[in-house]
Amino acid sequence: MTSMYAEEILDHYRNPRNFGELKDAQIKYKESNPLCGDEYEFYLKVNNGLVSDAKFFGDGCAISKASASMLSEHVKNKTLDDLKKMKLDDVLKLLGIEVSAARTKCALVALLAIQKGIQKFEGGKNDGSQR
Amino acid sequence: MTSMYAEEILDHYRNPRNFGELKDAQIKYKESNPLCGDEYEFYLKVNNGLVSDAKFFGDGCAISKASASMLSEHVKNKTLDDLKKMKLDDVLKLLGIEVSAARTKCALVALLAIQKGIQKFEGGKNDGSQR
Amino acid sequence: MFDGKKIREDFPIFNSNKDLIYFDNAATTQKPKQVLDALQEFYSQCNANVHRGIYKIAVEATDEYEEAREKVSQFINSKIEELIWTRGATEAINQILYAWALWNLKKDDEIVTTIMEHHSNLVPWQLLQKNGVKIRYVNLNGDGTLNMKELENSVSKKTKFVTVTQMSNVLGTINPVEEIVKIAHDNGALCLIDAAQSVPHMEVDVKKINCDFLVFSAHKMLGPTGVGGLYAKQEILEKLDPALRGSEQIKSVSLFETEWTDLPWKFEPGTPNFADIVAFGYAVDYLKKLGMKNVREHERDLTKYALEKLQQISKLKIFGPLNGTRGGVISFQLADIHAHDMASFLDDNNIAVRSGHHCAMPLMKYLGISGTTRASFYIYNMKEEIDKFIETLEKAKQVFKV
């Protein structure tokens, strides 16, 4: 019942890793969950096709912030293609908890920011969702 | 079951009495039943407080036209006060039939034209329903 | 093909009114128990305001609600983003008026429409005359079909908007909407199809029609009252600001500015009629299961049968095409029997029809009549009912001494 609020989740919520701005990031994207109001901007530095550094900034619930925080650690040294392939399940595995249907959107905001950022970076058509 | 379409009703429908315009009428009023589209204009000549002549013009269903036709006969030599007191029941008595709930409005259009015309004639506030 | 008698058993109203012959389907249809049960179950099991709710029944409610949108958008072959919920066809048309037409049509721009339109596709556009917009009406051929030659001549480079019903609710005429859309587009005009009478009765494919807007009402197709659909092409919706404004349609609101959210919700402010919308999804399921081809064929059968019998009654005049592409709506006049008297008499014999101008006064004037009596069919109607109807008309001739 209380599995969604495991110790590790709360730790990442209260002490988010890689929190802040990354000035010289090539990838920069803000994504929000309009139903909940969670909003995060992700910054990725890319070197030779690998993510060399990552940070994020923003606010939201424990689920969304923990997933942003964990993703900010996970993405380092991954290729952009690796990241583009990530799915909800991969995020849930990172989080290590079960997330109720109502909250999957919270778990996904950060990943969406990363993936849309990459898409834009790679010159993909801007889908208009960046403000 | 077929009582609404008695011989007399059909006769008045097909051969309405006092049908036409009355040029020198002091009372003249058009009333319609917006739900059905029945529309009649009534003309009354008044002499010493008595209706001396009456005519009507317009179109509608058998019930509305028969009641207009019968009323045009009935009103003669009545005082305006008599007419102002008339009610649905009086019209139904004239018609001599039972009228279903959906059709009482048809039975009433002519009486309303007469009564609103009198009200206007007597300097009552114009209620705006005359076009 | 299917059996009207068997379908009838799904409709509780025919249980309460065993002998009712319901021929007023163009006004509104009856509801199968599948739809009524869905409504009841929704309210009894997962009623909660949709979107934003985090608790279980709110999630269920939202899922059911958006599933209905999937079902209905599939039904007309639109994208999910292109289907906006409204109260009905009339409100949908008003949304086009206030979101697009009012701000985009200017002095001397022209609208082309037809003389057979329902007031709901006619009164809204008159407002634009305020801005100097001109309305042109296309007339009919002698048989009650649309004069396409006249339509072609009426649409010009001045035309910014063409709006036409797909099926007349008075004459039963089915208009060649694909052709009309093409004429509009060739002249740079947008085109609205009033599908209030077509979506319930035949396959309608918005992509095939290629119209810019299309509207319909749930209550005319087994669904509950208070629900309708506005289809519009995504590229149009994306460019427009919503007419109706409020909550649930926004990304963010500050004191003096609002940022709209994504389609289709951008056009749906306030709490939607979610319970009825869910139930509407079940109405569409019911129709899909029957198959719209079969629905159309069933009605075509009934209509052919009725037209044949009606033509055998002397002094009976039918308004609308006698054959060819037409739907199951038959308007008629029997001798000098006034339409209301006819309807009353039929009602005395348990046959429900409509009488009057059918919200198409300009058409009545054009036809030189004050009204008609109208019988309109749907899936639960049967040939036996038409037989009874014809008998009753014969009886009327006696009673009314014609």
Add this chain to the structure above:
Amino acid sequence: MFDGKKIREDFPIFNSNKDLIYFDNAATTQKPKQVLDALQEFYSQCNANVHRGIYKIAVEATDEYEEAREKVSQFINSKIEELIWTRGATEAINQILYAWALWNLKKDDEIVTTIMEHHSNLVPWQLLQKNGVKIRYVNLNGDGTLNMKELENSVSKKTKFVTVTQMSNVLGTINPVEEIVKIAHDNGALCLIDAAQSVPHMEVDVKKINCDFLVFSAHKMLGPTGVGGLYAKQEILEKLDPALRGSEQIKSVSLFETEWTDLPWKFEPGTPNFADIVAFGYAVDYLKKLGMKNVREHERDLTKYALEKLQQISKLKIFGPLNGTRGGVISFQLADIHAHDMASFLDDNNIAVRSGHHCAMPLMKYLGISGTTRASFYIYNMKEEIDKFIETLEKAKQVFKV
């Protein structure tokens, strides 16, 4: 006074969800079987399009429909002519925007409203900025009540319109609407009361308030979704052209002109949501039978009880007045637990509350927060439920380690 437990038995949803504690009544309420039965019976016995029908079930349907209007207009003490049916409060506000404000407010005219408004009473008016109309927002006192001094200073001869919620859906604050209307009128402005949160919970008398417009939604007061009321003074309605245009609202239509019919139908184009409107009449019957004084007292009781208990929880902050005139809506924040996490946790314990900005983003910004968790009560809630709620909050403190 009455017994929440007994009332609960009238609500089928609590039969399907035995342990559900439903505290999201400000979003939408549950429906008693009396309302669901009315809906079912209507569809199963006399479903037919209202007005114009001459056959028996059409007459019955029309009678039931207009009876609902009688019931509801009595409930708010308006004339029958002054109650217009809409889809909900949001659409009602939009009708005022498009029928009156858009054509009557000019450059440099001012609107006065408050920082506690729901988006539905805020986003619509922003449209008027297009025409150079200015919007002024009145702020709050420290305790979450409206700053009446500031309101008085904001309303001037430039003010053409004042629009205020009677009860905040976030803070529970009840505003002194009679006084506000008087201030508006003294300055020659019209005044709209957003009664979406008040009509369901207390006696509301439009004549006593003396407002020019008032809006509310059926779904927040036991009624079905898709129905709302727009009250406006008769003399105002008579002068206005309707915003929404179409059938059923006209005396006659020619090609280029329309003559409107009488009030209230003039403002109701198209097929109304008649089945739900009939059912709404039964919802109002249900509330009348309980007595709105009793409804208010029951909620006052629950709210007082809840506020006392909540104040004993350390690190819990309540937004809104702690005593005085307030309704049964309580917004709070517990330590650093995010509102959505709080709502999820409560949901895990079968307690349905809402979390987020509650469609009041400007108020959130004013309060310097991103959202709150909100519990809102109604007639079927009980003190035992509040006890369980408080227990669960204590449990949350442990789980979230605050």
